[in-house]
Amino acid sequence: MNDEYRMSKLVMVLSGLYVCMMVSGCGCLGYRLGSTLPPDMKTVFVPIFVNGTKEPQIEIKTTSMVIQEFRKDGSLRVTNADDADTKLEVTLVAYELVPLRYEQGRAKAGSEYRMTLRAKVVFREMDTSKVLSESLVFGDATFLLSGDMATAKGKALPVAARDLAHDIVESVVEYW
Numbered sequence: 001m002n003d004e005y006r007m008s009k010l011v012m013v014l015s016g017l018y019v020c021m022m023v024s025g026c027g028c029l030g031y032r033l034g035s036t037l038p039p040d041m042k043t044v045f046v047p048i049f050v051n052g053t054k055e056p057q058i059e060i061k062t063t064s065m066v067i068q069e070f071r072k073d074g075s076l077r078v079t080n081a082d083d084a085d086t087k088l089e090v091t092l093v094a095y096e097l098v099p100l101r102y103e104q105g106r107a108k109a110g111s112e113y114r115m116t117l118r119a120k121v122v123f124r125e126m127d128t129s130k131v132l133s134e135s136l137v138f139g140d141a142t143f144l145l146s147g148d149m150a151t152a153k154g155k156a157l158p159v160a161a162r163d164l165a166h167d168i169v170e171s172v173v174e175y176w
Contacts, residue, residue, distance in 0.1 A: 037075060037173055044076040044172070045084035045126065049119070053095040061157055062092060062117065062139075065165035075173040084126045088172060093136075094118035097153070100142065115156045116140040117164045123172045135171045139164025 046067055051059040066088070070078050076086065095117055099110030117139045123132045141159035145152050 041085050042077060043079045043084045043086065044070060045081045045087045046070070046078055047081075047087070047089070050089075050091040052091050052093050055095040058095060058117070058157065058161075059092060062090070062119070062161045062164055065158070065161040066090070066168050069162075069165040069169040073169050073173060075169075081126070086132070087124050087126050088168070089122040089124065090168065091120045092117060093120050110145060112142060112144050113152070113156075114140055114142045115153065115160045117160050119164060119168065121168055121171055133171065137164060137167040137171055139167060 046063065049059040049063045049066075051057075067078050070076055081087070096115070098114045098116070099112070100114055101110065101112035103109040103111045119137050119139075121133075121135045121137055123134075124130060125132060139160045140163055141156040143152050143156040143159075
């Protein structure tokens with residue numbers, strides 16, 4: 001085979017691949033954009049999360065972040081219990097602070113921390129209570145300790161909650 005023939009074959013194959021990607025939205029390559037939820041699932045009820053940790057009030061911030069994430073994602077509309085097709089039950093099972101770096105000369109004084117949130121997620125049909133999916137998800141944030149720990153934790157919690165919310169919504173809308 002001559003080089004011109006090989007080049008024309010390569011151009012033809014690459015052109016076909018390009019057309020396939022453009023027409024099918026990457027479906028020919030196994031990618032899927034958007035939700036994998038059945039078309040009859042349009043709404044979700046998100047009650048306040050259960051806080052199974054010793055950290056007070058984190059259920060409020062994390063619930064709020066998940067509702068925001070559902071609104072941003074658009075796959076399911078958040079609604080009240082009476083109008084919902086599905087229900088999201090979340091239990092916060094762990095809240096951890098792990099020092100990553102220590103102050104020079106003070107082996108027990110942390111200067112950088114990782115906040116990790118862990119949650120058990122149960123997604124179910126509202127009418128039948130049938131469990132559609134269950135998962136354990138994580139969210140985290142790192143922060144430098146400047147000032148007091150309470151203020152630093154307060155600034156890191158929204159970041160960790162947003163990360164957790166993203167993973168929760170992803171676990172629901174892509175559960176198939």
